[in-house]
Amino acid sequence: MSNPNIRVRFAPSPTGPLHIGGVRTALYNYLFAKKMGGTFLLRIEDTDQARYVPRAEEYIIDSLKWFGFLPTEGPGMGGEYGPYRQSERKAMYGQYATQLVENGKAYYAFDTPEELDAKRDAEKAKGNHNFRYDNVTRNEMKNSLTLSAEETQKRLASGEDYTIRLKVPVGETVTFTDLVRGEVSFETNELDDKVLLKGDGMPTYHLANIVDDHLMKISHVIRGEEWLPSTAHHILLYRAFEWEATMPQFAHLPLILKPVGNGKLSKRDGAKFNMPVFPLAWEAEQAEDSFLGFKEFGFLPEAVINFLAFLGWNPGTEQEIFSVSELCEAFSIDKIGKAGARFDYDKAKWFNQQYIHAAETQRLAELVRPLVAAKGYEVSDEFLVSYCELMKDRVVLLTDFIETGNYFFEGVTTYDDQNISKRWNAEVKTSFESLIGIIENATDFNAESLETAVKNFIQENGLKMGTLFPLLRIALAGTMKGPDVFKMIELLGKDDTVGRLQKAVEYFDNL
RNA sequence: GGCCCGUUCGUCUAGGGGUUAGGACGCUGCCCUUUCACGGCGGAAACACGGGUUCAAUUCCCGUACGGGCUACCA
Numbered sequence: 341m342s343n344p345n346i347r348v349r350f351a352p353s354p355t356g357p358l359h360i361g362g363v364r365t366a367l368y369n370y371l372f373a374k375k376m377g378g379t380f381l382l383r384i385e386d387t388d389q390a391r392y393v394p395r396a397e398e399y400i401i402d403s404l405k406w407f408g409f410l411p412t413e414g415p416g417m418g419g420e421y422g423p424y425r426q427s428e429r430k431a432m433y434g435q436y437a438t439q440l441v442e443n444g445k446a447y448y449a450f451d452t453p454e455e456l457d458a459k460r461d462a463e464k465a466k467g468n469h470n471f472r473y474d475n476v477t478r479n480e481m482k483n484s485l486t487l488s489a490e491e492t493q494k495r496l497a498s499g500e501d502y503t504i505r506l507k508v509p510v511g512e513t514v515t516f517t518d519l520v521r522g523e524v525s526f527e528t529n530e531l532d533d534k535v536l537l538k539g540d541g542m543p544t545y546h547l548a549n550i551v552d553d554h555l556m557k558i559s560h561v562i563r564g565e566e567w568l569p570s571t572a573h574h575i576l577l578y579r580a581f582e583w584e585a586t587m588p589q590f591a592h593l594p595l596i597l598k599p600v601g602n603g604k605l606s607k608r609d610g611a612k613f614n615m616p617v618f619p620l621a622w623e624a625e626q627a628e629d630s631f632l633g634f635k636e637f638g639f640l641p642e643a644v645i646n647f648l649a650f651l652g653w654n655p656g657t658e659q660e661i662f663s664v665s666e667l668c669e670a671f672s673i674d675k676i677g678k679a680g681a682r683f684d685y686d687k688a689k690w691f692n693q694q695y696i697h698a699a700e701t702q703r704l705a706e707l708v709r710p711l712v713a714a715k716g717y718e719v720s721d722e723f724l725v726s727y728c729e730l731m732k733d734r735v736v737l738l739t740d741f742i743e744t745g746n747y748f749f750e751g752v753t754t755y756d757d758q759n760i761s762k763r764w765n766a767e768v769k770t771s772f773e774s775l776i777g778i779i780e781n782a783t784d785f786n787a788e789s790l791e792t793a794v795k796n797f798i799q800e801n802g803l804k805m806g807t808l809f810p811l812l813r814i815a816l817a818g819t820m821k822g823p824d825v826f827k828m829i830e831l832l833g834k835d836d837t838v839g840r841l842q843k844a845v846e847y848f849d850n851l
Numbered sequence: 852g853g854c855c856c857g858u859u860c861g862u863c864u865a866g867g868g869g870u871u872a873g874g875a876c877g878c879u880g881c882c883c884u885u886u887c888a889c890g891g892c893g894g895a896a897a898c899a900c901g902g903g904u905u906c907a908a909u910u911c912c913c914g915u916a917c918g919g920g921c922u923a924c925c926a
Contacts (some may be wrong), residue, residue, distance in 0.1 A: 350926095352926090353925080353926045355925080355926075362916095378879080385926065387860090387925090387926080388924080388925055388926065391913095391925065391926080406874075442887090449924090451924095452924090453924060456923085456924085458858095469852050469853085470852065470853050470854095470922075471924075472853095473893085482870090501924090503924050505924095518916095521857090523853070523857070524856080525855090526854075526855070527854085528855075530854055530855090531854090532922080535923080535924045536924095537924085538924040539924055540924080542924090544923095544924070544925085544926085545925075545926050548925095549926095562918090565856070565857095565919080565920060565921095566920055566921070567921090567924085567926090568855065568856065568920070568921075569854070569855055569920070569921040569922075570903070570921075571855095572855090592856085594919090595920070597918090597919075600861095602918075602919085603918095603919080604919075604920085627926065644882085647863095650863065650864085650875090651853085651863070652855090654863080654864060654865070654884080656865070657872080657874095658865080658874050658875080660874080660875060676862095677856060677857095677864075678856075678858090679856090679857050679858060679918090680856095680857075680918080680919055680920090681862090681863065681864090682862060682863075683862095684862050684863060684876065684877085684891095686862080686877055687862075687875080687876045687877085688862065689876090690875085690876055690877090691876095693889095697889075731888095732889095733888055733889045733890095734888040734889075735888090740865095744887090759886095797856035797875055805885055806885070808885085810885070810886065812885085812888095813885075813886060813887095817886095818872035819886085819887085820886050820887070821886060822886070822887060822888090823886095823887080823888085824885085824886095825885070827887085
């Protein structure tokens with residue numbers, strides 16, 4: 341069921357790697373579009389040349405690709421409302437800004453950044469800590485409202501740098517209904533005359549955003565709460581353009597907060613808490629600006645999606661595990677919470693564990709393959725699949741597959757000495773060596789037969805499982821932890837198993 | 852400082868004028884088990900505070916406190 345009237349966009353700035361809050365914004369937009377049968381598009385807001393980072397746009401798209409919620413319109417993706425990169429729309433914004441000046445809704449301002457800084461400092465010195473360029477102070481600044489028409493024309497003609505500022509009306513109340521917060525209002529007397537067009541001819545976020553959302557027929561603006569205060573300006577802009585009738589609806593998402601401490605989640609929290617805050621790895625010139633992502637930490641994309649979906653939203657039922665398609669079905673804006681949500685890494689890991697348990701073993705093996713290769717281990721595909729099957733219940737992250745089960749690949753490197761010395765003695769050794777013989781001579785080398793054979797041996801000799809099993813386990817794995825001993829033996833194969841057991845006897849003796 | 856937004860277990864949250872305030876993560880006890888894990892069954896743990904309104908307020912209103920965001924020719 342498709343609905344051409346529902347169009348939403350994800351509009352990031354390519355200033356660096358896309359952080360996890362941005363991913364969640366993209367996700368909510370995607371889910372909303374899917375739920376409503378609408379369109380989800382990507383728009384790159386690259387109007388700040390100073391902060392532009394070349395690789396960032398590619399990173400954003402790679403990330404969306406990894407999660408599997410790629411927009412259907414965007415740079416390099418087609419769509420009839422392009423271009424979808426704002427830098428490529430530069431000329432258009434200038435025209436719209438000029439139109440606003442002609443209609444008396446905006447004005448030229450000639451104050452240089454230095455002059456503005458000086459003005460702010462001067463006001464601060466006078467005890468005024470909140471100078472703003474507003475409907476009062478504009479009368480004392482250098483702009484087309486205070487300058488004569490001739491002077492303005494002269495400055496424009498001379499090529500002097502100028503900005504175009506929104507002429508915020510006096511004494512009005514701007515009220516709108518936010519889809520998550522309800523009615524919100526602002527007094528225009530508290531609002532500053534935002535710069536619409538910068539000295540370099542580029543639009544600011546405010547202008548570009550409104551023009552593009554209008555031209556791209558955006559029906560719902562779903563974005564972070566940091567944009568709530570500027571929404572008043574945006575509404576004023578829609579009015580100035582006389583686009584209010586088709587103005588999109590707004591939904592401001594609660595922010596994602598630090599796991600502990602004050603403030604919103606930042607990129608530095610990743611290093612601080614040893615957890616990912618970006619979807620994919622990002623390589624920067626400075627080591628401190630380089631990061632590993634959720635992917636490299638060993639997360640499955642759908643687990644991250646499920647986790648993120650629940651950071652600020654819930655379905656109102658007790659179901660927690662949702663596939664992406666279930667999420668699309670269940671999603672609704674009115675279930676989005678209002679308060680900021682702390683980033684809970686433990687919960688993220690729990691989601692991942694749940695998804696790994698439920699994942700096809702074949703797929704896990706494919707994901708683990710490159711990790712195994714990176715370690716230099718050489719194993720067959722059959723081995724890897726069986727190994728993943730054996731380990732998937734005791735793994736939280738994909739990287740755990742090579743860490744907690746490393747002895748499968750490289751043999752036993754360290755033994756649990758304490759548990760050995762507690763159990764090892766001459767008598768036990770005799771039984772243990774008989775046990776090796778049984779394994780060595782086993783004709784049906786599979787877990788079930790081996791278990792029967794070993795248990796029979798134990799019973800016939802009046803031994804206890806508790807004396808031999810732990811030693812068997814330690815001999816094979818070095819540790820008391822791990823999967824079923826007989827399944828381990830089957831996977832390791834006869835030669836490897838017997839080799840490990842013999843090596844262990846020697847080690848146990850010398851302990 | 853000003854403006855705007857928010858506040859239910861440690862965390863994510865459900866709920867909503869009368870509930871034993873529900874679930875999940877984490878923590879913890881027991882069971883399962885040759886170990887670890889998985890799984891199952893339990894436990895501790897919350898309505899920020901003060902005033903109203905009301906027969907009744909955690910729920911509605913107002914304050915306060917606390918938290919968050921914005922306050923750039925950044926987005």
